[in-house]
Amino acid sequence: MLSKKAKYALQALIQLAREYKQNPVLISELAQRERIPKKFLELILLDLKRHGILQSKKGKGGGYFLGKPPEAIAMGQVIRILDGPLAPLPCVSQTAYMKCQECRDEKTCSIRMVMQQVRDSTAGILDGTSLADLMQLTPKKTARKRL
Amino acid sequence: MLSKKAKYALQALIQLAREYKQNPVLISELAQRERIPKKFLELILLDLKRHGILQSKKGKGGGYFLGKPPEAIAMGQVIRILDGPLAPLPCVSQTAYMKCQECRDEKTCSIRMVMQQVRDSTAGILDGTSLADLMQLTPKKTARKRL
DNA sequence: ATTTACTCTATTAAACTGATAGAGTAAATA
């Protein structure tokens, strides 16, 4: 299940993607637009910054902005930062592999084999979808009205 | 993430699938074979019984056994019973749909669109894999040795 | 009647989730 943290992160990033190469956006601005508790959003953005997804500028005229182009930021990457590995079992994670304690023989564990498929298809979708893709999936309402 | 509960359930069911149409298996037998805390397993099996996956017989010579053939029990079904819906967001669940509070317009929510794909591919795999399939993926070691 | 073995309700500790509070620090500008 996607946590609220990860969902908030994606919402905020989509907003920031729209303003890419424009001015930094205030946390409070983002919080208001997406109805996210401001203090909670702070933690999320800070985390994204630590992972190089975002950059920030302090003081007046400051705020947050994308650290790389929207095409270069995948949903999978964002979700992993906030929620941890995509894999439904630690033993099928590519980015955070861990042997699961109860498994006696990983090679013949049938549950693992199926979960491997699940993780691959999930990762395929989420790593194959960038912020740029997400932006295109939701055209701005205002832009539509202007047509 | 698959919970231990669901994983234990699948392990136990695979064992019971091997004994399909043979004798009932004791909880304690299953617990020992799969190294599952017995009392914990009791709750799991009871839950599976309430959902028609298992049947049981009390008293001496009793135990648990599959309520339907292994081909008729899908992984997805089992996981839903123990862990709830497969969908990564309540708003894309087929079996337990719920509007997510923060979403202002479900139809244009791009996060939702992608998560819909994730849920469909996950459900496709898990509902398409039965206990019979799982059994075949893990040939009994003893059987192998006898070849 | 007694043993066997499933059934049910309650309780627990630890971890996780979503959220809040407040002090601290860096950068802009007047």
Add this chain to the structure above:
DNA sequence: TATTTACTCTATCAGTTTAATAGAGTAAAT
């Protein structure tokens, strides 16, 4: 350089979920 702005960091918290345990109760076989 004083002040304002706005990000940075640490701590805390209530509520829920997860994994597990305990113990009394009930049905069925011998």
